[in-house]
Amino acid sequence: MGGECFLRLENIAKSFAENNVLKNVNFSIVPGEVRALLGENGAGKSTMIKIIAGVHQPTGGKIYIDGKETVLSDPKEGIKQGIAVIYQELDLLPALTVVENIFLGIEVKNKWGMLDKNRMNEKVQKYFDGMNISMDITAKVGELPIASQQMVAIAKAVEHEARMLIMDEPSSSLTNKELEILYKQIRLLKEKNVAVIYISHRLEEVYEICDTVTILRDGVLIDTRKVSEITRHEMVSLMIGREISEDRINMRKEFDAPVILSAEDICLHKLLKNVSFQVKKGEIFGILGLVGSGAIELGKILYGVIPADSGLIKVSEKPLHMKMPADALESAISYVPDERRAQGIFPLLSVEQNSVITSIRNYTNRFGFLDHKGVSVAFMEYVDRFGIKIASADQQIRFLSGGNQQKALIARTLLSNTDIIILSCPTKGIDVGSKFDIYSILLDCAKQGKTIIAVSQEITELVRICDRIMMLKDGEVYHEYTGDEISETLIYHDLLAEGRKKT
Amino acid sequence: MSTKENDMKNKKKVFYKDKGFGTIVVFILLIIVFSVISDAFLTVNNVMTILLQNSALVIMAMGMTFVIITGGIDLSVGGNMALCTICSSMLVRQYNLPIIAGVLICLVIGGMVGFCNGFCITSLGIPPLLATIGMDSVARGLAYIICGGATISNMPDSFKILGRGYIFGVIPIAAVIATAVVIIYVIIQNHTAFSVNTYAIGGNEQAAYLSGIKTKSHLRKIYVLMGVTCGLAAYINASRLGVGLAAVGSDMSFDAVTATVLGGTSIAGGSGKVQRAVIGALIIGVIFNGLTILNVQSFEQQVAKGLILILSIGVDTVRNRKEI
Ligand SMILES: Nc1ncnc2c1ncn2[C@@H]1O[C@H](COP(=O)(O)OP(=O)(O)OP(=O)(O)O)[C@@H](O)[C@H]1O
Ligand SMILES: [Mg+2]
Numbered sequence: 001m002g003g004e005c006f007l008r009l010e011n012i013a014k015s016f017a018e019n020n021v022l023k024n025v026n027f028s029i030v031p032g033e034v035r036a037l038l039g040e041n042g043a044g045k046s047t048m049i050k051i052i053a054g055v056h057q058p059t060g061g062k063i064y065i066d067g068k069e070t071v072l073s074d075p076k077e078g079i080k081q082g083i084a085v086i087y088q089e090l091d092l093l094p095a096l097t098v099v100e101n102i103f104l105g106i107e108v109k110n111k112w113g114m115l116d117k118n119r120m121n122e123k124v125q126k127y128f129d130g131m132n133i134s135m136d137i138t139a140k141v142g143e144l145p146i147a148s149q150q151m152v153a154i155a156k157a158v159e160h161e162a163r164m165l166i167m168d169e170p171s172s173s174l175t176n177k178e179l180e181i182l183y184k185q186i187r188l189l190k191e192k193n194v195a196v197i198y199i200s201h202r203l204e205e206v207y208e209i210c211d212t213v214t215i216l217r218d219g220v221l222i223d224t225r226k227v228s229e230i231t232r233h234e235m236v237s238l239m240i241g242r243e244i245s246e247d248r249i250n251m252r253k254e255f256d257a258p259v260i261l262s263a264e265d266i267c268l269h270k271l272l273k274n275v276s277f278q279v280k281k282g283e284i285f286g287i288l289g290l291v292g293s294g295a296i297e298l299g300k301i302l303y304g305v306i307p308a309d310s311g312l313i314k315v316s317e318k319p320l321h322m323k324m325p326a327d328a329l330e331s332a333i334s335y336v337p338d339e340r341r342a343q344g345i346f347p348l349l350s351v352e353q354n355s356v357i358t359s360i361r362n363y364t365n366r367f368g369f370l371d372h373k374g375v376s377v378a379f380m381e382y383v384d385r386f387g388i389k390i391a392s393a394d395q396q397i398r399f400l401s402g403g404n405q406q407k408a409l410i411a412r413t414l415l416s417n418t419d420i421i422i423l424s425c426p427t428k429g430i431d432v433g434s435k436f437d438i439y440s441i442l443l444d445c446a447k448q449g450k451t452i453i454a455v456s457q458e459i460t461e462l463v464r465i466c467d468r469i470m471m472l473k474d475g476e477v478y479h480e481y482t483g484d485e486i487s488e489t490l491i492y493h494d495l496l497a498e499g500r501k502k503t
Numbered sequence: 504m505s506t507k508e509n510d511m512k513n514k515k516k517v518f519y520k521d522k523g524f525g526t527i528v529v530f531i532l533l534i535i536v537f538s539v540i541s542d543a544f545l546t547v548n549n550v551m552t553i554l555l556q557n558s559a560l561v562i563m564a565m566g567m568t569f570v571i572i573t574g575g576i577d578l579s580v581g582g583n584m585a586l587c588t589i590c591s592s593m594l595v596r597q598y599n600l601p602i603i604a605g606v607l608i609c610l611v612i613g614g615m616v617g618f619c620n621g622f623c624i625t626s627l628g629i630p631p632l633l634a635t636i637g638m639d640s641v642a643r644g645l646a647y648i649i650c651g652g653a654t655i656s657n658m659p660d661s662f663k664i665l666g667r668g669y670i671f672g673v674i675p676i677a678a679v680i681a682t683a684v685v686i687i688y689v690i691i692q693n694h695t696a697f698s699v700n701t702y703a704i705g706g707n708e709q710a711a712y713l714s715g716i717k718t719k720s721h722l723r724k725i726y727v728l729m730g731v732t733c734g735l736a737a738y739i740n741a742s743r744l745g746v747g748l749a750a751v752g753s754d755m756s757f758d759a760v761t762a763t764v765l766g767g768t769s770i771a772g773g774s775g776k777v778q779r780a781v782i783g784a785l786i787i788g789v790i791f792n793g794l795t796i797l798n799v800q801s802f803e804q805q806v807a808k809g810l811i812l813i814l815s816i817g818v819d820t821v822r823n824r825k826e827i
Binding site for chain 2: 305334335337345357358361363
């Protein structure tokens with residue numbers, strides 16, 4: 001490395017109204033460098049890259065590109081300078097096709113000035129083939145799963161021949177296989193001397209793909225180090241300024257209680273085949289499965305979002321007939337959706353309204369009027385418990401950092417105070433410290449007799465909190481892990497193993 | 504707690520950026536301009552006339568705001584008004600019904616048309632724009648069929664009280680009713696779960712569904728409510744005219760949408776405030792009253808009206824784009 005910086009930030013500051021989000025940040029990156037940007041939820045990572053991209057204007061400081069002072073007045077300017085960004089909240093156009101999205105702004109035209117669709121299709125197809133990604137390139141992006149959308153966003157940056165690529169939590173919805181593809185793409189970009197900024201809350205990824213790491217805390221740049229010279233432990237304490245354990249926090253070896261929820265022979269059109277299981281009252285039950293295993297869909301069936309083709313769900317021995325989520329809630333089941341932006345938040349409503357929306361009926365008097373004070377007290381309790389960073393309760397949720405939005409969604413579910421809580425990918429985008437807090441809260445809930453069903457593809461997460469983990473593979477139950485079987489290495493081994501049933 | 508302090512600061516700092524603020528400035532400017540140009544404008548009489556003429560529109564804008572907050576639109580209010588007017592005036596004349604019965608007939612018919620809108624939109628999945636345009640034609644056609652195209656005149660005096668009566672000889676009863684409706688709507692908007700759910704549906708329908716809101720039945724209620732408000736507006740309008748006409752309200756859909764959007768309610772859904780739609784409606788009222796006083800022809804007024812709608816939606820769109 002070494003040589004000329006591609007980008008340098010000098011004393012960059014940013015505040016939104018009274019809220020100082022970035023304070024005197026000095027940062028530089030050279031071509032071909034892969035830099036990790038770490039920090040707690042709300043530390044200012046996304047804000048920093050939005051300044052680099054020209055989305056936000058800094059309130060102080062200077063930006064240098066190739067050593068020349070540059071003002072990035074809007075995103076267009078950033079793109080012109082060769083800066084491509086994959087935002088935390090993907091900004092593809094859902095109604096356009098994959099190809100149209102990738103070539104947006106750099107459309108290939110034939111000699112008549114018309115779009116040369118064949119050429120564009122060919123190029124895109126070649127790219128995805130080269131990456132070993134199967135992709136329907138004429139599908140509308142909005143109809144693709146989030147992971148594929150992520151792949152499209154990366155392809156777009158590559159086609160635009162960026163000199164620097166910034167990725168804001170690209171991995172939060174990817175499976176291991178897709179992660180490999182992502183690494184491959186990053187290495188390719190590195191070879192082409194593209195500078196990369198990589199934001200993630202998963203530290204193992206930093207060791208896998210990054211050369212250097214920069215840590216932000218509360219808007220202050222704490223340190224920049226070589227990845228090879230910093231331990232995981234150091235990274236965490238620099239990030240959150242306190243020590244936390246990353247071991248299993250559920251200390252129960254065995255757990256027994258009456259069954260509260262049982263599912264019998266759940267089938268769903270190719271995705272789920274005769275899945276049966278029982279969950280006990282007060283248990284933390286994990287459903288583990290990669291994308292395509294049917295785990296996410298199973299979570300949705302339990303909450304009445306999609307109907308199963310056949311099978312029976314019973315809560316406390318009573319069969320449930322759910323037509324929609326409202327019915328599930330009436331049977332005391334609540335749910336945290338897996339796609340925060342599409343299914344979770346109401347961007348224009350306040351954080352408070354977002355958090356109480358499912359439980360709002362509990363805060364009305366018999367004339368139907370809202371008890372504003374009660375709402376506010378309940379909400380503030382969760383703000384404190386989760387450490388949700390907000391400027392005020394009236395702040396629109398879209399102005400919160402991604403991780404803080406997710407915390408508000410979990411608060412929403414806990415506020416609805418149901419006996420059974422289903423969480424689909426519960427800690428997507430949440431920092432290491434807050435993860436620990438959320439797990440502790442879930443554990444508390446379980447101790448109070450609430451039943452937790454956590455759907456996830458992260459083994460680590462489930463191993464830390466679950467009493468029992470059910471692994472799904474290709475829509476079938478592979479194995480249920482209890483007691484000493486709950487070990488990361490064992491489960492990881494099984495996840496990759498061939499075969500339909502554990503032998 | 505320090506968040507309280509932040510609250511105060513935030514509110515103070517950004518009040519002029521508030522979506523409603525520009526509308527209020529425009530409103531005040533209009534009043535100043537017209538009163539400078541014409542002595543006849545800012546008189547008690549004329550102000551009361553403006554209030555009376557626009558009571559129906561203000562009431563209509565209340566229902567429309569809720570509809571637009573959900574991300575929908577109701578373009579059937581004109582036809583709905585005609586149907587309510589004809590049914591109510593014919594029955595009232597035939598059986599010499601009291602005021603309350605006339606009003607009830609309007610509310611029920613209006614609500615029924617609203618229910619049909621809601622049914623087409625939620626159960627059949629027809630986009631609100633198309634469903635309500637269709638319903639507009641159906642309702643107005645029915646109105647003409649029922650009255651055979653004739654004007655329903657010779658109405659009993661009681662029929663004209665709500666639209667032509669004054670309290671203390673100066674304040675139009677219609678304006679008082681409109682004020683009451685506005686107050687009720689503001690209370691619903693600020694203090695009920697119903698309203699929070701309405702904003703939620705407009706902001707992200709899928710998330711609303713997953714949050715346990717019965718989105719379809721909620722939307723049906725919204726359109727029924729719109730229909731009922733429309734019924735009330737229809738009665739007041741007919742009572743002011745003193746006759747039942749199947750041609751009434753031909754501009755009503757247009758005016759109600761304009762008033763709502765002028766008040767800063769985003770046509771994209773998810774945000775808006777009913778009290779601001781009142782200002783929107785009064786802006787329209789003031790412009791027409793002012794132009795009429797200045798002897799501007801109705802054709803030019805038509806042009807002005809179109810420009811206002813385009814301008815206000817344009818501003819809304821630009822503002823939305825900036826916020827991304
Ligand atoms: N447009 C905005 N208006 C007001 N405040 C904002 C805005 N954008 C961000 N903030 C605030 O700035 C702070 C930093 O947010 P940012 O999104 O940069 O955090 P982050 O480090 O990316 O966190 P995460 O890991 O959760 O994504 C947050 O407290 C957030 O509320
Ligand atoms: Mg972020």
